[in-house]
Amino acid sequence: MLEVRSLNVYYGNIQVLYDVSFKVEKNELVALIGSNAAGKTTLLDTIIGWLHPKSGSITFNGFRIDHLPPHKVVELGVSIVPEGRMLFPALTVLENLMLGAFTRSARKKIQENLEKVFEIFPALKERKQQLAGTLSGGEQQMLAIGRALMANPTLLLLDEPSQGLAPIIVTKIFSLIKELNNWVTILMVEQNAYKALKVASRVYILENGRIVREGESQELVKDDGIRKAYLGV
Amino acid sequence: MDILWQRLIKSLLIAVTVVVALVILYFVALDYLYVVLGGVLVGGLYALAALGLALVFGVMKILNLAHGSMMVLGAYLSFWFFTLYGIDPFISVVLVIPILFLLGFAIEYFLMDKVATLTAHQPVLVAFGLMVVLESLFMLLWTADPRGLVLPYSGARLTVGGLHISLTRFVACVLSVVGLVCLAIIMNRTLIGRAIQAVSQDFKAACFVGINARRMYQLAFGIGAAFAGFAGSLISVIYAFEPTSGLAFVIKALAVIVLAGSGRISGLIIAGVVLGIIESVGAMIIGGGFKDAISFAVFLLVLLLKPEGLFGRRG
Ligand SMILES: Nc1ncnc2c1ncn2[C@@H]1O[C@H](COP(=O)(O)OP(=O)(O)OP(=O)(O)O)[C@@H](O)[C@H]1O
Ligand SMILES: [Mg+2]
Numbered sequence: 001m002l003e004v005r006s007l008n009v010y011y012g013n014i015q016v017l018y019d020v021s022f023k024v025e026k027n028e029l030v031a032l033i034g035s036n037a038a039g040k041t042t043l044l045d046t047i048i049g050w051l052h053p054k055s056g057s058i059t060f061n062g063f064r065i066d067h068l069p070p071h072k073v074v075e076l077g078v079s080i081v082p083e084g085r086m087l088f089p090a091l092t093v094l095e096n097l098m099l100g101a102f103t104r105s106a107r108k109k110i111q112e113n114l115e116k117v118f119e120i121f122p123a124l125k126e127r128k129q130q131l132a133g134t135l136s137g138g139e140q141q142m143l144a145i146g147r148a149l150m151a152n153p154t155l156l157l158l159d160e161p162s163q164g165l166a167p168i169i170v171t172k173i174f175s176l177i178k179e180l181n182n183w184v185t186i187l188m189v190e191q192n193a194y195k196a197l198k199v200a201s202r203v204y205i206l207e208n209g210r211i212v213r214e215g216e217s218q219e220l221v222k223d224d225g226i227r228k229a230y231l232g233v
Numbered sequence: 234m235d236i237l238w239q240r241l242i243k244s245l246l247i248a249v250t251v252v253v254a255l256v257i258l259y260f261v262a263l264d265y266l267y268v269v270l271g272g273v274l275v276g277g278l279y280a281l282a283a284l285g286l287a288l289v290f291g292v293m294k295i296l297n298l299a300h301g302s303m304m305v306l307g308a309y310l311s312f313w314f315f316t317l318y319g320i321d322p323f324i325s326v327v328l329v330i331p332i333l334f335l336l337g338f339a340i341e342y343f344l345m346d347k348v349a350t351l352t353a354h355q356p357v358l359v360a361f362g363l364m365v366v367l368e369s370l371f372m373l374l375w376t377a378d379p380r381g382l383v384l385p386y387s388g389a390r391l392t393v394g395g396l397h398i399s400l401t402r403f404v405a406c407v408l409s410v411v412g413l414v415c416l417a418i419i420m421n422r423t424l425i426g427r428a429i430q431a432v433s434q435d436f437k438a439a440c441f442v443g444i445n446a447r448r449m450y451q452l453a454f455g456i457g458a459a460f461a462g463f464a465g466s467l468i469s470v471i472y473a474f475e476p477t478s479g480l481a482f483v484i485k486a487l488a489v490i491v492l493a494g495s496g497r498i499s500g501l502i503i504a505g506v507v508l509g510i511i512e513s514v515g516a517m518i519i520g521g522g523f524k525d526a527i528s529f530a531v532f533l534l535v536l537l538l539k540p541e542g543l544f545g546r547r548g
Binding site (some may be wrong): 022046050069070071074075080082086087090091095098099100102103106116148151 | 424427428430431434435437438440441442443444445446482
């Protein structure tokens with residue numbers, strides 16, 4: 001479904017991603033694990049079209065998308081839950097969700113998707129008239145995911161969904177993500193390797209802008225090097 | 234809903250206070266009542282002039298110094314339509330608005346868009362350059378002579394309860410308020426309006442939900458120019474104008490925005506009326522030639538003494 005090949009991405013003269021290649025197949029939940037400043041956000045920003053690679057290619061359902069702007073990529077069915085959530089704080093929960101369905105294709109399914117989102121996140125339904133900026137951290141993350149789902153995506157990109165959340169909420173969010181995977185393909189970027197390995201079927205490891213390992217989650221959890229570096233055991 | 238009621242009650246209170254003050258003036262000092270009324274009428278127009286500037290600033294964070302010159306362009310176009318084709322400016326305004334919209338859209342598309350990615354102050358320089366270019370163009374097309382429109386009904390008056398009100402000023406004020414309300418509806422009730430708001434709150438987030446953010450910049454700049462043209466058309470029936478009038482206009486619009494302290498439309502109307510009243514009362518006391526100086530003084534004083542304006546929040 002998504003294929004990234006030999007991607008090199010720069011900020012000005014500074015190279016951040018080196019020759020990154022990976023794949024996400026339909027219905028998979030793939031996790032990309034990396035520590036601070038590994039280039040995770042840069043990678044997702046490049047897939048969604050906010051940044052453009054200097055070389056390499058990104059194809060989505062056979063289409064080259066690496067030179068499209070974000071609104072075109074979103075229209076094609078890729079949607080992102082950005083780092084730091086990036087809600088519209090001065091708008092209500094409902095208005096945030098409605099803006100999530102901005103693209104033409106999403107507008108057609110707006111009612112259907114809204115019901116689905118409220119079913120998955122009943123807390124959002126209760127608070128639909130509340131300003132997004134006044135929600136708790138966990139609720140904000142749910143809203144960010146809900147807003148991304150309103151775009152009617154077939155591929156959902158998640159940038160550190162556990163960031164800044166209390167441990168109980170983190171567990172809850174991850175089980176929700178696992179559930180979401182029943183109807184949308186997911187590429188998730190995480191620092192929380194333990195949780196990511198638990199929910200994802202396949203995992204890539206990004207270090208200093210390079211993919212250094214890949215494999216099935218079950219297999220990587222047993223790997224000694226991974227356990228030491230990422231799981232702290 | 235609650236917030237809406239609160240705002241409604243607040244506006245009603247203000248309206249009642251104003252009416253009571255006017256009634257008192259009516260009995261105590263009729264001269265002053267006329268001065269104040271003149272200020273109120275012109276205040277609607279000031280609010281309209283400020284609106285486009287506030288929109289562009291709010292969305293794009295660009296101070297469009299050419300806004301006043303765009304108003305002057307609207308005034309010249311009305312002048313042209315009237316002297317060449319005999320079209321009444323209150324009618325030709327429906328042509329001026331789309332012309333200015335397209336012009337604004339094109340300026341953003343071909344000019345601002347290209348420099349916005351450079352440094353933060355570049356767009357302001359471009360706007361300044363635009364002002365100079367427009368002024369020269371006016372000079373070339375219409376000479377440096379001051380122009381004004383004399384309509385068959387320019388001297389007409391409405392008489393209400395023994396009070397005489399200039400018909401053109403009254404109509405201009407009503408149309409200004411209609412324009413302000415239209416924009417409020419566009420911004421709050423339409424998809425495009427909400428998308429423009431989203432872009433102004435968080436550019437990157439707006440892109441991520443699938444909004445073509447650059448297109449929204451172009452639309453916002455176009456709408457800003459359209460409203461400048463609208464205000465300019467209305468000004469052409471009330472005041473004389475010349476190629477360099479733009480600077481005074483943009484300063485007045487800025488004074489309204491600073492006084493309001495927020496881009497909210499109700500705030501702009503009240504600030505416009507307050508500025509209109511201060512200006513006409515001040516002009517009566519120290520002389521009509523100081524009108525522009527008075528709005529500039531208000532602008533500076535507000536910045537010095539109450540930088541958050543009447544309705545803004547500090548910080
Ligand atoms: N706008 C930018 N301009 C220049 N350099 C940047 C920019 N954004 C990120 N970088 C640099 O690129 C590198 C990768 O950053 P990125 O945000 O992609 O990392 P990350 O893996 O998402 O980190 P984190 O876990 O902290 O979110 C870092 O060294 C960072 O300093
Ligand atoms: Mg990051």
